[in-house]
Amino acid sequence: MDIPKDPFILLSFINLKLRDEYNSLEDLCLDLQLNKEELCQKLEAAGFEYQESQKQFR
Numbered sequence: 001m002d003i004p005k006d007p008f009i010l011l012s013f014i015n016l017k018l019r020d021e022y023n024s025l026e027d028l029c030l031d032l033q034l035n036k037e038e039l040c041q042k043l044e045a046a047g048f049e050y051q052e053s054q055k056q057f058r
Contacts, residue, residue, distance in 0.1 A: 001032045001033065001034070003032070003034065003039075007042060007043060007045070007046035007048070008046070010042065010043065011043060011046070011048055011057055014028070014039070014043070014057060015056045015057055017032075018055050018056055019055070019056070023055075024055070025039075025050060025052075025055075043057050
């Protein structure tokens with residue numbers, strides 16, 4: 001699946017999917033065939049960190 005390239009749009013896209021469709025980041029990455037480490041690195045480079053307890057990047 002093509003995901004947004006812009007980190008801020010990517011943040012919104014991933015958080016929306018996590019809130020509405022998936023129980024975990026792992027489930028999202030498996031279903032969308034995304035590399036979890038690469039996804040986290042892209043968002044971390046923009047200053048966002050995954051908060052597992054809140055199930056979202058902040």
